[in-house]
Amino acid sequence: MNIITIEHIAKIYQVGTEEVQALRDVSLTIDKNEYVAIMGPSGSGKSTLMNILGCLDTPTKGLYTFTGKHVSDMTDNDLASIRNKEIGFVFQTFNLLARSDALHNVELPLIYAGIGKEERRERAREALTKVNLEDRMDHRPNELSGGQRQRVAVARALVTNPSIILADEPTGNLDTKTGEDIMALFETLYEQGNTIILVTHEEYIAEHAKRIIRLRDGLVEKDEIIETRRVAQPRQI
Amino acid sequence: MTNFLFELKEGLIIAFNAIRANKIRSVLTTLGIVIGVASVVLMSNAIKGIDKSFQDGISSFMGTDNLFIDRWAWFSNVPWWELNKRPPIEMEDFEKFKELAELPIAVAPLNDAGNVTIIKGNNSVSDARVSGTNQDYIYTTNLEFDEGRFISELESNNARRVIVLGFEYADRLFPFGNAIDQDVQLNGKKYKVIGVLKKQGSFLMGSFDPDNQSFIPISSLFKDFRSKWSGSGITIVARAPNNQMLYEVKEEAIGIMRRIRGLKYNEEDDFTINQQDAFLEMINKSVGVIQIAGLFITALSLFVGAIGIMNIMFVSVKERTHEIGIRKAIGAKRSVILRQFLAESAILCLLGGLIGLLIAVAGGKIIEQFNFPVSFQIDSIVLAITISLLTGILSGLAPAWTAAKMDPVDALRYE
Structure with a gap:
């Protein structure tokens, strides 16, 4: 079943008097329970593609269908609602609220979804338990290590049971070992039936996915299935 | 409805945290509102006091039910030399x-x-x-x-x-x-x-x-x-x-x-039958003028305070661009962000208003010592709260709207 279908997507930015074509013509589909990596050097348009896939931005041209809904012509508020309910973001810089503890950070999407306090707390605790942070719930981001912060972010992405998890360079700010832990976490989520889209420029990280879409100059250069993919193993502590 | 209350509560918590995080700045900003509200309340009470003392004075002096039969008219369009012929x-x-x-x-x-x-x-x-x-x-x-x-x-x-x-x-x-x-x-x-x-x-x-x-x-x-x-x-x-x-x-x-x-x-x-109504009318007129002038002046100070709040809210929005980006990315709608910042500026102003009210009450007590009549009533509390909330919401509107309509991609990228 297709979760994502994009057809002839283009994104053009106006920079001063110059037009920049970040995406020229991209078409692709992503199915349920796929593990996809989007790769490409900087300037290839992968960030733009991620923003469009994540409903943070709308394409200039083309059609984007997300779980059967036409996203390309949605209003700001409808997009916000899709991001809230259907998409879980994991960012390179974690993007946690600095003044809130882990539990509140994970709760936040549920607050915007209008879910009652009791259920919210319960689900946030559950999500934090899934990422093995049950004993760090009342810690603020600055009291957590990089790996722990990213796990809070993953918990926040999971808590709404989204259709896709969109991870933008999730290991970019982590050392190799901690990065591996995060990739192991994604592995588990994938095995549990989640759809994961990974945006990265690191070949090593991309090889964890089952399919790699390579972008260059705003076009899809290559869309390949990985036969022998890397499977991250959680460290035994 | 529950959703709204919920968001409101959430907004209030965020606002309190933000204010706590910037104590000195918040205090300085609020000062304008403190002074504004204090002067509005004090002024309106002083005017009420003056008015009341005029009315009471006139009533006890002349009696409300009295007629004064006189050769002269207290208020008349007839020139005095005409009246003088009477x-x-x-x-x-x-x-x-x-x-x-x-x-x-x-x-x-x-x-x-x-x-x-x-x-x-x-x-x-x-x-x-x-x-x-x-x-x-x-x-x-x-x-x-x-x-x-x-x-x-x-x-x-x-x-x-x-x-x-x-x-x-x-x-x-x-x-x-x-x-x-x-x-x-x-x-x-x-x-x-x-x-x-x-x-x-x-x-x-x-x-x-x-x-x-x-x-x-x-x-x-x-x-x-x-x-x-x-x-x-x-x-x-x-x-x-x-x-x-x-x-x-x-x-x-x-x-x-x-x-x-x-x-x-x-x-x-x-002859003329004079009544104290005529006096009350005249007094009401002059009290009305004092009122308008006084409220205009105090409204000015409140306006200055409001500009301060607006300014600091713009700074706050700018500073928290990244935070706004995060909130939007995980699904905060425009209205949510708008309410969040409106709540913050409203609370800022409300705190200022309450402090201003306290100062006004204290100031009123001091002024009373000098025999100046100050009439303090519940409506001054209502006035202070209403004015400060209104100021907060109005002065927060533009910054909050700036925040609400931010592009999530740009906001997330902002460092």
């Missing part, structure tokens, strides 16, 4: 009026002696207001006595030299009290004090201050002071049984006066 009202007119009038519950003559200095020992009151009247005058007023009594019929009929002092006069002439049965000098004539009036505590009343007046029998006034005032006539005070009857009493008074004066049907009245 014959003065004399004591004989008063006697006739009293005999003919059936509706008033009390009728009394009234005339003022000009240029009188009251002396007691080393104390004196110069240019004192000395009114001559008779025993019935007390029934036309709401005057109350600290001690002693009003002029009696006997004293009035026999032109006895007795005097009733207003509170201030008594206080100035007899700083240590015990004024009753003491003698005072009125332009050299010896008068015995028979009564002292209760303090009315009115303010800014000028020549209508009930605490700054005194009464002597009108017959004594004619005997000792009238020569200077000959020709000006007296005023007849008539009190209606109640305010509803005022019109009928007035109509009757006009009829009687026309009869006394022997006016033909086509001749105009050569």
Whole structure:
């Protein structure tokens, strides 16, 4: 079943008097329970593609269908609602609220979804338990290590049971070992039936996915299935 | 609805955290609102106080149900030289009026002696207001006595030299009290004090201050002071049984006066029936002017405060661009962000408003010490809260809207 279908997507930015074509013509589909990596050097348009896939931005041209809904012509508020309910973001810089503890950070999407306090707390605790942070719930981001912060972010992405998890360079700010832990976490989520889209420029990280879409100059250069993919193993502590 | 309350609560928590995180900045910013609200509340209460004291003063001085039949009109478009042609009202007119009038519950003559200095020992009151009247005058007023009594019929009929002092006069002439049965000098004539009036505590009343007046029998006034005032006539005070009857009493008074004066049907009245309404109207007008001017000035200070809030909210939005990006990325709608910042500026202003209110209450207490009437009521609390919330919401609107319509991609990228 297709979760994502994009057809002839283009994104053009106006920079001063110059037009920049970040995406020229991209078409692709992503199915349920796929593990996809989007790769490409900087300037290839992968960030733009991620923003469009994540409903943070709308394409200039083309059609984007997300779980059967036409996203390309949605209003700001409808997009916000899709991001809230259907998409879980994991960012390179974690993007946690600095003044809130882990539990509140994970709760936040549920607050915007209008879910009652009791259920919210319960689900946030559950999500934090899934990422093995049950004993760090009342810690603020600055009291957590990089790996722990990213796990809070993953918990926040999971808590709404989204259709896709969109991870933008999730290991970019982590050392190799901690990065591996995060990739192991994604592995588990994938095995549990989640759809994961990974945006990265690191070949090593991309090889964890089952399919790699390579972008260059705003076009899809290559869309390949990985036969022998890397499977991250959680460290035994 | 629950959703809204929920978001509101969430917004309040965020706002409190944000304010706590920037204590000094918040305090400084709020100062403008503190001053603004304090001055608005203080000003509105002072105006109310002044107004109330005017009204009370006028009421106790003239009585709300009284008519003042006079040659002169208090407020009139007729020039004074026209009025000056009218014959003065004399004591004989008063006697006739009293005999003919059936509706008033009390009728009394009234005339003022000009240029009188009251002396007691080393104390004196110069240019004192000395009114001559008779025993019935007390029934036309709401005057109350600290001690002693009003002029009696006997004293009035026999032109006895007795005097009733207003509170201030008594206080100035007899700083240590015990004024009753003491003698005072009125332009050299010896008068015995028979009564002292209760303090009315009115303010800014000028020549209508009930605490700054005194009464002597009108017959004594004619005997000792009238020569200077000959020709000006007296005023007849008539009190209606109640305010509803005022019109009928007035109509009757006009009829009687026309009869006394022997006016033909086509001749105009050569007297005026004055009412305190006219005064109240004038006072309301001037209080209204004070009110508008005062509120305008204080509104300006509030406006300056609002600009401060707006400024700091813009800074706050700018600083938290990245946070806004995060919130939007995980699904915060425009309205949520808008409410969040509106709540923050509203709370900021509300805190300022409450502090301002406290200052205003304290300031009011201090000013009261200087005998300036300040009328404090529940509505000043409501006023302060409403004004500060409104200011907060209005001044937060533009910054909050800037935040709400931010592009999530740009906001996330902002460092």
